[in-house]
Amino acid sequence: MWRTLAFRLTAGYALAGLFLVTFAIVSLYLVLVGELEKSTDLFLADKVHVLRTMLRERPDDQDALREEIELESAARQYEHFYIRLIDDRNTPVLMTPGMADQLDLAQLAKRTQLHPGRTVRMRGRDGHDFRVTGVSAPVGASATQSDTVQIAIDVSQKQELLARYRFWFWVILLATFVIFPLVGYQIARHGIRPVEEMATTARHISSTNLRERILPEGYPFELASLAGTFNQMLDRLEESFKRISRFSADIAHDLRTPVNNIRGEAEVALVRARSADEYRDVIESCLEEAVRLSDLIGDLLFLGRAESPLTDLRRELVDVGELLGRVLEYYEASAADGEVSLTKAVAGERVVAELDRALMQRAVGNLVSNALAHTPPGGAVVLGTSVEASMIHIFVSDTGAGIPAEALPRVFDRFFRVDSSRSQGLGGTGLGLAIVQSIAVLHGGKAEISSLPGQGTRVTLHIPIDCAAATKCDADMQLASSPK
Ligand SMILES: Nc1ncnc2c1ncn2[C@@H]1O[C@H](COP(=O)(O)OP(=O)(O)O)[C@@H](O)[C@H]1O
Ligand SMILES: [Mg+2]
Incomplete structure (x- = not known):
């Protein structure tokens, strides 16, 4: 639960929401408190200013003072204020009616004396809060005498306003506390639904069911591309699984044929007594099949090993022209049998590279054997090589039957044969070109094939060589082959 993405997202939304709401409300509250206090202070300052002006300008106009001190406040319904005017012997001159009932005058005097000119807080008798201030006010233009003005204003209304504000603050906060996690949870669930669907699909996938795909319709862009990638991975997996199962079916089939042949011949031979020559024939034929079997197994083992990343090459300095010559020698006889000319075409300079000779x-042998197998009498097979920058190209071309364009992309696949019934007689297993390709890949290069049906085929091995090493090799080789 704590570790689910939905929970974390929800908690994140809710905390952020709560924080923002709290921050907004608290800061608004503080602004409001400040503004209210300021308006109270301004009101008090205004009153003080009016009274001081009156005392200074018209000290004897008692009516005007009385109106200001006694009537105006009494006429108010909210925010009552009280004013007391005392002379310098502390004798009250004028006072708003009801002031003594509401406020402890002695304390008022004490508090305003303690903080002259400042506004301070004081509690009234009925529990209302007051802001009070006291200032001295010179009387008359000559200012020989100075009275004191004490003013108190009831701020309980403003405090109620603030209290209501605080009440709503808690209500909103509580609502936020409930609503944000709910909304956040919905959003999070909606957001991760595609991920869960992908997980469900992934759970359904097994080696026998690779057909499931995710439909990324309506997914947000990022997840749609993840789903796309996931589907592509499944495509690749399905393809490799298909290849593997086709491969094992092919292996089984190719192993069964020679074994069945051996078994058949042995059974027939045992039906009755045979002459020594007849037994010899049967044994020879069995031996042929056994050789075929062991070749096939050898090829399979080789391909298996070549795929392992641990396989490394036994590289040595190889004169490519000389290597081609050896292959040519080996196949000369069978070329002559098939009335096919087999020649070597090596570019002027000698090509030397670090290769695994065997x-x-x-690889070249496999290519020549293919070329000879598919070239009719009178045709030609050419082996050649060329160097270019840091690549050597070794090719085998023939003027044989060629390969149809639709089969071309698959000829390097294991067990693939263009026309298996026709090439059965040629004794191949369909592993030859797969082995050629894996040898090229082991050397860091690749094999390529081009073919025109009826005109011939050309297979080229492109092998990268280290340029510096190649020249050095060249020098070494020249040293080695210098006059004895
Ligand atoms: N030089 C070529 N000319 C025509 N077809 C070829 C040539 N080389 C290969 N092929 C086709 O490619 C298939 C695969 O070749 P390969 O892997 O060597 O298998 P195999 O020789 O055992 O049949 C062959 O069966 C053949 O049909
Ligand atoms: Mg072959």
Whole structure:
């Protein structure tokens, strides 16, 4: 629960929401408090100013003073204020009616004396809060005598306003506390629904059910692209699983054929007594099948090993022209049998590179054997090589049957044969080009094929070589082959 994404998002939304709401309300409250206090202070200052002016300008106009002190306040319904005017012997001159009932005058005098000119808080007898202030006011223009003005204003109304504000603050905060997590939870659930759907799909996937896909309709962009990536991964997995199961079916099939042949021949031979020659024939034929089997198993093992990332090459300095020559020698006889000309075309300079000699010989051998197998009498097979920057290209081309364009992309696949019934007689297993490709890949390069049906085929191995090493090799080789 604590660790779910929905919970964390919800908690995040709710905390942020609560924080923002609290911050807004508290700061508004503080502003309001300040403004209210300011308006009270301004009111008091205004009154003081009026009274001092009257005392200074018209000290004898008792009516005007009385109106200001006694009548105006009494006429008020809210925010009552009280004014007391005392002379310098502390004798009250004028006082708003009811002031003595409401306020402790002795205390008022004490407090205003303690904080001259400032506004201070005081509690009235009925529990109302007052703001009070006291200032001296010179009487007459000559100012020989000075009275004191004491003013108190009832601020309980303003405090009620603030109290109501605080009440609503708590109500809103409580609502926020309930509503934000609910809304946040809805948003979070909505946001992570696609993720859950992906998880559900992923749970349904197994090696026998790779067909499920996520439909990213209505997903937000980021998740739609995640879903797309996920689907592509499933596409690739499905493709590899298909390949693997096709591959194992092919292996089983290719292993069964020779085993069945051996078994059939042995069974037939055992039906009755045979002459020594007949037994020899059967054994020879069984041996042929056994060789075929062990070749096939050898090829499979090789491909398995080549795929392992631990496989490394036994690189040595190889003169590519010489290597091609050896392959050519090996296949000369069968080329002559098939009445096919087999030649080598090596560019002027000698090409030397660090290669795994045995593997490279095997790759080129596979290519030549393919070319010979598919070239009719009178055709030609050419082996060649060329260097370019940091690449060497080794090719085998023929003037044979060629490969139809639709089969071309698959010829490097294991067990793939263009026309399996037709090439069955040629004894292949469909692993030859797969092995060629994996040898090229082991050398850090790749094999490419181009073919025109009826005109011929050309397979090229592109192998990268370290340029510096290649020249050095060249020098080494020249040293090695210098006059004996
Ligand atoms: N030089 C070529 N000319 C025509 N077809 C070829 C040539 N090389 C390969 N092929 C086709 O590609 C298929 C795969 O070749 P390969 O992997 O060597 O398997 P295999 O030789 O055992 O059949 C062959 O069955 C053949 O149909
Ligand atoms: Mg082959």
